[in-house]
Amino acid sequence: MSKYSVSEDGFYGNYWGGDFIPEMLYPNVELLRRNYQQIIDSEDFKKEFNNLLNDYAGRPTPLYYAQRLSEYFNANIFLKREDLVHTGAHKLNNALGQILIAKKLGKTRIIAETGAGQHGVATATVCAKMNMKCVVYMGKVDTQRQHLNVQRMKMLGAEVVPVESGNGTLKDATNEAIRDWINNPQNTFYIIGSVVGPHPYPDMVAKLQSVISQEIKQQFIKQTGKENPDYVIACVGGGSNAAGSFYHFLDNENVKLVAVEAAGLGTESGQTAATIAKGEEGIIHGSRTLLMQDNNGQIVEPYSISAGLDYPGIGPLHTWLSKSGRATILNATDQEALDAAMLCTKLEGIIPALESAHALAALPKIKFNPNDNVVLTVSGRGDKDMETYIKAFSKN
């Protein structure tokens, strides 16, 4: 077994992760834990999942050699185009996989949490397609900030529940979704949007997103004749697009893995979402990992210009990749991400999501050799961020 895979009881590096959950949630999580691996490995599931990924989501997504970015940074830069997945981001890969698992478990009602709304839209989308009832919990503040995504979810037939408790943001929406699940243990399945939450979610979501690195491997060999890239770079909020991009390279230590967090206004500013840089060990949403907390162990609200990166924790896999030294963890400020988004747009004609712009912002921070082959995952497209971009770029 790999040093980087999850143990039988749900830990990475024998310590990070686990399932620290209230007793009332135990039957739900246990049912999933006992069945998820077998379902994912079954021929039935594989066939249906692959068909949906190909014909519905639009996979495989291109691995695109970005010539002008390559000239600019003096290295061979390939963009993995998750921005071209149906609904505009990698999140649909996971939502499609989980709803198939929910169906196999006989569930009829889906719940989800969402911050920026991307996971909510992905979940509402697969529920429409599969004819399942869908309830999405979203912080009240976020429903106002991301109004368009609320309308998309409603048009797709989901019920969007604005959450007023706490700060009215993602962690509060997550708490509310967990409460719903405890109250509806029989018919309901909770589709979590990243590699976070109690075991087996981090492992299950990583496996569902691992199609990203599976494709990268095949496409990279075909395009370059070489076995592996020198670098794989991705942004991390909870860590699912990074986990998917890294997955099939984890055991090949020649491939440098770079995860990029959102520094917000700077890691020392108190307005940041750089959880690995600034967080401390604790338990959040059932998982032992690093998280942003105050001296009393209360969760500190993270900040980033990018709504998809401001989760106060981080997936336990990424904590382990950081602690074990397997991955390099960088961070990028709001301004660095904005600059990187503009550069990518100008040089390649690709407007990236603000989240993905954080991965692009790592490029000037790494000392590449001219022959280095670099794969960078563009996790989503920038349409949803146009208001933020317009505001930022009209200032200078």
Ligand SMILES: *Cc1c(COP(=O)(O)O)cnc(C)c1O
């Ligand atoms: C949600 C989101 C992210 C962050 O989530 P991860 O689980 O860290 O991948 C990154 N990019 C986009 C486009 C997103 O929608």
